[in-house]
Amino acid sequence: MGLFRRMRHIFHEDWCSECLAEMELTRKQLYAMPEQRVGHYISHEDAEYYQKALVPVRKKAEIPTGTYACGLIEYRCPACGHRAVKVSVFLPVREEEKVEQVLYFDHGEMLTWPN
């Protein structure tokens, strides 16, 4: 694979880390994080935490004021079949979102989603 494409991969979150092909979005879900409140956010990087702490919601309006939310997006590479999950933690504030943390799990740690 060309060096140029490898460099471009840095700026494309939906490119496969194995073969650098463009991945397709297979599913996404919004979650509330009842343990995480505004002013008391604690950063977590282990998939185990997210498996336990997330509560699925249908829309942003269901998340109580001052509670953090989390968006999970799963990608699948059509070329090599590799799967990756993007975890985006944010604080919904009226119509805006304050992004707190974005994580990628591409070793299969987040393939089973909390429900």
Place this chain on the structure above:
Amino acid sequence: METSEKLQKINFLYLLLNIVAPVVFMIGMTVLGLALPQQIGVFFSIVGFGGAMLWWCFLGHKFYEKTRGAQIRKLEESGFVPNHTFNADGCTLIVDLVNAQVALIFRWNPGKAYVRPASALSNVRVDDGRGGAGFLEGSSRVSFLFTVDGMNIRVNTFTSNKRWRMDSDYILTGISKADTMVEALTAAGANK
């Protein structure tokens, strides 16, 4: 547990003591230093100046935090349930959703905790401090306000000496905190 005393944001004796007592200490130590041999005298003057500075910059606030902690403990012992506590620079607001009450402890009057029924609060709202137009639009203060006993209380959730864009992390966090507290106050008011 409700108190009927008139709300007093500033206890002038406490405020005066906070300003004057360190000055008296500083002058006293300097005068004492003058009466003592040179090196010990200089040491006393430095201790006097340092002590006063320490009080104004650090110990005064520590003392307030300690007094506030004691007041909150006293409230809890009397059956007050602190469901939401917000510590701002000027006051501390505690919401009890169970008994539908609100407690207020002021920075310059920490010796008293004023407890009122949440339904006594009116005009509860958020002020995002939005100002300016176009690319200059922003805010340097986010707060929530309410009126109790005819007195307007403003509790800041964010303050800065510069203006921040309305979508900046600081402003969004301030708005979220203010929204949360307004929601808690409204819920407590509706409980009764």
